[in-house]
Every structure is written in C-alpha cells, then in structure tokens.
Amino acid sequence: MSSPLRFALTDLKEKGELPVDSAAPAELFPDALSEGALVGPVAVKGVIRRIDDIAAFEGKAEGRWRFECVRCLAPVETKWVASVEAQAPIDAGPLDLTDEMRQSISLAQPMKTLCRPDCKGLCTACRKNRNLADCGHVGEGPSSSTRPRLTIRPDKN
Ligand SMILES: [Zn+2]
Ligand SMILES: [Zn+2]
Numbered sequence: 001m002s003s004p005l006r007f008a009l010t011d012l013k014e015k016g017e018l019p020v021d022s023a024a025p026a027e028l029f030p031d032a033l034s035e036g037a038l039v040g041p042v043a044v045k046g047v048i049r050r051i052d053d054i055a056a057f058e059g060k061a062e063g064r065w066r067f068e069c070v071r072c073l074a075p076v077e078t079k080w081v082a083s084v085e086a087q088a089p090i091d092a093g094p095l096d097l098t099d100e101m102r103q104s105i106s107l108a109q110p111m112k113t114l115c116r117p118d119c120k121g122l123c124t125a126c127r128k129n130r131n132l133a134d135c136g137h138v139g140e141g142p143s144s145s146t147r148p149r150l151t152i153r154p155d156k157n
Pocket of ligand 2: 123124125126127128135136137
C-alpha cells in the first residue's frame with residue numbers, strides 16, 4: 001500500500017533523521033471536519049527523528065478549507081496551519097501520519113466562521129443577505145445603529 005503519508009523507517013537508524021515534505025489529497029480525511037470542507041491537497045512538512053528505538057515526527061500540516069459564515073451563510077475559504085506530532089517504534093515499520101493529521105485538522109477547526117468581522121447577516125424578514133443589498137426592512141441587526149448615538153449639547157458657558 002502506498003500512501004503519501006507513510007514513511008519508511010529503514011534509513012532512520014543510520015541517518016538519525018529523515019526530512020518529510022509531502023502532500024495528500026483532501027479525500028484522505030473525509031471525517032476530519034464536522035462542518036465545512038477541506039479544499040485541495042493537504043501539505044505536510046517536518047522531520048522524523050530517531051530517539052532511541054522510537055521514530056518521532058514533528059512538523060506542520062497546512063492547506064485550505066471552506067466554511068459557511070454563521071451569519072450570512074456565504075462560503076468563506078481560508079488557509080490553515082496545524083502542528084502535527086507522531087511517534088512509533090522504529091521496528092514497527094512505516095510511520096503513517098494519516099491519523100495524527102486527521103486529529104490535528106479536527107482540533108484546528110474554527111468554532112465559528114464569519115465572512116468579515118462586521119457581517120450584517122441575513123434579513124430576518126426576507127432572508128436577503130444584508131451585506132449585499134439594503135432590502136429596506138428595519139431589523140434589530142447591526143445596520144439599524146449606523147447613526148452615531150452621541151448627542152452634542154451646547155456648552156453652558
Ligand atoms: Zn457573513
Ligand atoms: Zn429584508
């Protein structure tokens with residue numbers, strides 16, 4: 001079985017460390033995210049070091065993913081980076097990073113995604129995206145408070 005995330009450890013005993021620079025298709029992690037989706041390949045870079053009889057990987061995975069804005073449901077695509085660590089006995093054969101990478105991606109998943117910090121969301125009356133157009137409905141959303149609330153009073157003196 002050849003996977004871009006399985007690394008043979010036969011040279012590790014001699015060399016002491018092996019550089020890792022690989023990429024895996026997003027399809028290798030079908031259940032890493034509870035919402036949204038990975039976009040494009042997942043890259044992994046780092047090094048496998050020999051620590052006595054243990055092969056220890058330390059590095060980073062990175063790629064892109066897409067989530068829906070929690071307010072207006074627009075797709076938001078961003079870059080992500082997650083650190084990855086894995087260990088296995090050298091004599092156990094190839095080191096497979098698939099599970100550790102899946103866990104790292106899962107932990108890095110954002111709690112809530114906004115298309116922009118001041119997203120106005122959908123109109124509660126007509127469900128139109130209020131970032132794109134003003135539908136005319138007066139809602140309780142942030143757009144109803146565009147006028148400054150400060151009242152300037154004339155100075156008493
Ligand atoms: Zn939004
Ligand atoms: Zn509306």
